[in-house]
Amino acid sequence: MSLPAEFQARLPLIEAALRNAVAEGPEPLVQMARYVLGWEDAAGRPSSGGGKRLRPLLCIEAAVAAGADPSQALSGATAVELVHNFSLVHDDIQDRDALRHGRPTAWRIVGEPQAINLGNFLYTRGLRQLAESRLPGAPLALAMLFEAVERMVAGQWADIAFEDSDDVSEQEYLAMVAGKTGALLGAAAGIGAALAGASRETVDLFRRWGERLGLAFQVQDDYLGTWGDVAATGKSTSGDIARRKKTLPVVFALAAKPAGDALRELYRGAPQSDDDTASVLRLLEETGAREHTRDVARRLSAEADALLAQISLAPNARERLRAFARFVTERDR
Amino acid sequence: MSLPAEFQARLPLIEAALRNAVAEGPEPLVQMARYVLGWEDAAGRPSSGGGKRLRPLLCIEAAVAAGADPSQALSGATAVELVHNFSLVHDDIQDRDALRHGRPTAWRIVGEPQAINLGNFLYTRGLRQLAESRLPGAPLALAMLFEAVERMVAGQWADIAFEDSDDVSEQEYLAMVAGKTGALLGAAAGIGAALAGASRETVDLFRRWGERLGLAFQVQDDYLGTWGDVAATGKSTSGDIARRKKTLPVVFALAAKPAGDALRELYRGAPQSDDDTASVLRLLEETGAREHTRDVARRLSAEADALLAQISLAPNARERLRAFARFVTERDR
Numbered sequence: 165m166s167l168p169a170e171f172q173a174r175l176p177l178i179e180a181a182l183r184n185a186v187a188e189g190p191e192p193l194v195q196m197a198r199y200v201l202g203w204e205d206a207a208g209r210p211s212s213g214g215g216k217r218l219r220p221l222l223c224i225e226a227a228v229a230a231g232a233d234p235s236q237a238l239s240g241a242t243a244v245e246l247v248h249n250f251s252l253v254h255d256d257i258q259d260r261d262a263l264r265h266g267r268p269t270a271w272r273i274v275g276e277p278q279a280i281n282l283g284n285f286l287y288t289r290g291l292r293q294l295a296e297s298r299l300p301g302a303p304l305a306l307a308m309l310f311e312a313v314e315r316m317v318a319g320q321w322a323d324i325a326f327e328d329s330d331d332v333s334e335q336e337y338l339a340m341v342a343g344k345t346g347a348l349l350g351a352a353a354g355i356g357a358a359l360a361g362a363s364r365e366t367v368d369l370f371r372r373w374g375e376r377l378g379l380a381f382q383v384q385d386d387y388l389g390t391w392g393d394v395a396a397t398g399k400s401t402s403g404d405i406a407r408r409k410k411t412l413p414v415v416f417a418l419a420a421k422p423a424g425d426a427l428r429e430l431y432r433g434a435p436q437s438d439d440d441t442a443s444v445l446r447l448l449e450e451t452g453a454r455e456h457t458r459d460v461a462r463r464l465s466a467e468a469d470a471l472l473a474q475i476s477l478a479p480n481a482r483e484r485l486r487a488f489a490r491f492v493t494e495r496d497r
Numbered sequence: 498m499s500l501p502a503e504f505q506a507r508l509p510l511i512e513a514a515l516r517n518a519v520a521e522g523p524e525p526l527v528q529m530a531r532y533v534l535g536w537e538d539a540a541g542r543p544s545s546g547g548g549k550r551l552r553p554l555l556c557i558e559a560a561v562a563a564g565a566d567p568s569q570a571l572s573g574a575t576a577v578e579l580v581h582n583f584s585l586v587h588d589d590i591q592d593r594d595a596l597r598h599g600r601p602t603a604w605r606i607v608g609e610p611q612a613i614n615l616g617n618f619l620y621t622r623g624l625r626q627l628a629e630s631r632l633p634g635a636p637l638a639l640a641m642l643f644e645a646v647e648r649m650v651a652g653q654w655a656d657i658a659f660e661d662s663d664d665v666s667e668q669e670y671l672a673m674v675a676g677k678t679g680a681l682l683g684a685a686a687g688i689g690a691a692l693a694g695a696s697r698e699t700v701d702l703f704r705r706w707g708e709r710l711g712l713a714f715q716v717q718d719d720y721l722g723t724w725g726d727v728a729a730t731g732k733s734t735s736g737d738i739a740r741r742k743k744t745l746p747v748v749f750a751l752a753a754k755p756a757g758d759a760l761r762e763l764y765r766g767a768p769q770s771d772d773d774t775a776s777v778l779r780l781l782e783e784t785g786a787r788e789h790t791r792d793v794a795r796r797l798s799a800e801a802d803a804l805l806a807q808i809s810l811a812p813n814a815r816e817r818l819r820a821f822a823r824f825v826t827e828r829d830r
Contacts, residue, residue: 190651192658254617258610277591280613281654284587287617288646291624295639306628313621318523321614325525 168491170484171221174234178220181238182245185293193285196274200249200286202265206273213265215252218492219244219352222377225488226356226370229481239297240305240355246290247309248348251316253283258324259407287313294355301358301367308358308371312351319343326410330418330428337415342375345382350375369475373485376468380493383461386411390445391454392496405444412460413453414444420451465493501824503817504554507567511553514571515578518626526618529607533582533619535598539606546598548585551825552577552685555710558821559689559703562814572630573638573688579623580642581681584649586616591657592740620646627688634691634700641691641704645684652676659743663751663761670748675708678715683708702808706818709801713826716794719744723778724787725829738777745793746786747777753784798826 167175186197198204202214220241227237255261256269257276263269271279294306322340326332353374357367389404390413404411408431418424418431427447430440448454468489472482500508519530531537535547553574560570588594589602590609596602604612627639655673659665686707690700722737723746737744741764751757751764760780763773781787801822805815 189647190654192654193651254613258613276609277657278654280587280591280616281650281657283613284620284650285647287620288643288650292643295628295636295643303628310621310625310628314522314618317614317617317621318526321523321525321611324610324614 167216167221168487171225171488171491174221174224175217177234177238178217178224178241178245181242182220185242185246185289189285189289192274192278193282196270196278196282197249197286197289199273200253200270200282201245206268213267215245215248215265217245218381219248219349222349222352222374222488222492223356223359225485226353226374227360228356229475229477229485230357230360230362230366230370232356232360236299237356237359239293239299239302240352240359243290243293243305243309244348244352244355246286246293247313250283250287250290251320251348253279253286255320257283258320297359299359299361301361304364304367305355305358308351308354308367312347315343315347317343319345319347323410327408329410330431332410332415332418334412334415334419337410337412338379341379341382346375346378349378349381353377366475369471373468373471373475376464376471377489377492380461380464380468383412383457383464384493384495386413387454387457387461388496390448390457405441413448413457416456417448417451417453423447423451461493465489468493500549500554501820504558504821504824507554507557508550510567510571511550511557511574511578514575515553518575518579518622522618522622525607525611526615529603529611529615530582530619530622532606533586533603533615534578539601546600548578548581548598550578551714552581552682555682555685555707555821555825556689556692558818559686559707560693561689562808562810562818563690563693563695563699563703565689565693569632570689570692572626572632572635573685573692576623576626576638576642577681577685577688579619579626580646583616583620583623584653584681586612586619588653590616591653630692632692632694634694637697637700638688638691641684641687641700645680648676648680650676652678652680656743660741662743663764665743665748665751667745667748667752670743670745671712674712674715679708679711682711682714686710699808702804706801706804706808709797709804710822710825713794713797713801716745716790716797717826717828719746720787720790720794721829723781723790738774746781746790749789750781750784750786753786756780756784794826798822801826 182201186194186201188194195208199206202212203210205211223241223244224234224237228234252264253270256264257271257279261269262272270282274282291306291309294302294309319340319342323344326340350371351374354367354371357370362370386404389411414427417427427444430444469486472485515534519527519534521527528541532539535545536543538544556574556577557567557570561567585597586603589597590604590612594602595605603615607615624639624642627635627642652673652675656677659673683704687700687704690703695703719737722742722744747760750760760777763777802819805818
């Protein structure tokens with residue numbers, strides 16, 4: 165399922181605002197920003213390959229649903245996308261990931277020390293978009309963004325800490341994801357509503373809706389990282405297993421008896437062979453982790469829907485947000 | 498020269514505000530914040546060993562000179578100190594420094610990935626201090642802080658890039674230091690004036706004064722890192738040489754003939770022996786780099802003084818700022 169045309173139509177506005185946000189600044193940093201955002205290759209030649217722009221789209225759709233013109237939410241949309249890219253640049257260093265959207269990660273091009281600088285630049289530039297906005301809702305939007313980044317950083321801390329733990333509960337896992345992924349998607353929706361001038365109560369409902377959506381998104385990502393089709397996702401299927409990520413299916417299976425003990429054994433020691441990966445996949449099936457992961461994603465989507473139902477919206481606005489939510493949570497790549 | 502008593506008297510106020518700023522938050526992050534800020538050892542036991550708090554002191558002194566009560570500048574003082582500590586935590590990863598203020602650096606305790614998170618947390622928490630202030634000068638103060646961080650990041654980028662270059666001019670070096678060190682000290686002074694409600698013009702003079710002070714401070718640091726007394730600084734004398742840092746004396750000597758060519762040769766290849774370090778020191782003396790470094794520090798201090806003279810101040814306020822500047826630029830540790 166690729167991005168429906170009605171949302172695709174927003175992308176030129178978003179891209180123009182992002183380009184404007186990094187048009188000026190210290191040259192090596194803005195050059196690498198253009199690479200990370202997908203407009204240039206590592207040699208500075210025009211190229212394509214950035215992300216899906218889910219967060220700025222969510223920000224704009226929330227603002228439009230709350231009665232604003234899309235342009236009114238652009239400072240928030242660029243802010244959340246730049247903050248998202250900051251987190252990706254730092255995450256790729258932390259996780260030693262070599263590829264992102266099928267392209268070499270930033271640290272592989274400029275080295276880890278400079279990639280730390282690049283992330284810090286993207287973060288700062290992102291925050292400035294909101295800090296410099298004169299809209300009445302901008303201070304609330306900025307406060308939400310700060311709160312989201314703190315939760316994101318704490319979530320990333322927990323995610324790294326989980327690598328050394330055999331014993332992560334599903335509750336701990338979902339709390340980690342709520343920070344690492346949910347907080348920024350929640351902020352994207354809340355910021356859109358805030359910039360549209362919505363009430364605090366409505367802003368908070370949008371934020372909570374976006375956060376649930378983010379959780380459902382991540383659980384779907386866990387599913388795709390384990391059982392997804394490599395051609396569709398650009399990730400090697402079971403890449404998450406080869407890297408021993410503590411995804412939801414793994415966390416679930418580790419708690420099962422006796423399959424969990426066998427899995428725990430496999431997750432120890434040296435990097436795994438393809439045979440090991442096949443054994444892990446077999447154990448996951450045995451415990452019902454596949455169906456469970458689907459169930460959790462569905463439950464989180466339903467919770468998001470229930471929050472959306474609490475927001476007072478025109479019928480067509482609600483239908484549009486539901487369509488966006490379906491795209492986010494039911495994507496196959 | 499230790500911190501004069503008149504400035505020392507401000508420290509309890511600053512420490513209390515800093516403790517308050519990180520009193521709450523995700524536990525592993527606030528625990529490491531307490532370590533980095535010098536209040537606890539790595540096991541969480543009460544300890545001492547943080548930095549000199551130059552930036553918050555500068556912020557408060559600027560505010561007081563501009564007619565405010567010290568407490569009015571506290572949000573700015575905590576913001577600049579937290580941002581400074583963010584930059585130290587990331588710099589220590591980038592430079593692979595093992596010790597800071599005689600204690601293990603953060604990445605050596607929690608690993609590089611978590612130290613990246615810790616820096617991001619300190620940065621965010623620092624910005625929030627100003628973003629949540631309701632003082633009329635707070636938006637200008639926050640804008641100055643963002644601008645300073647972008648320049649600091651660009652300066653750090655240049656500093657790392659210089660490591661691979663044989664050919665850095667003194668002008669390029671000073672531009673790098675203006676970003677890496679000068680920008681945040683400039684912001685500290687400007688933010689103090691902004692929070693005190695000073696005019697834009699006065700705020701800008703304070704900012705430029707602080708930036709020159711920061712440059713003089715760094716050049717003095719280069720001097721001490723090469724010829725300073727290890728007992729006073731806690732750094733091994735010539736540690737900068739052992740690590741092949743492109744400090745001002747080195748940049749100056751590299752441009753001299755024929756000593757520069759010999760120095761260039763020594764700075765290539767594998768890590769240096771004590772003999773190599775002695776040879777470098779001899780070459781630096783030969784080119785007059787020691788006296789030149791002193792001269793540049795003096796010139797920068799004089800430029801700072803000239804900027805201070807342009808600010809309309811009560812005589813005792815001016816004298817106090819000059820005393821602070823002397824402490825910053827003439828310190829022996």
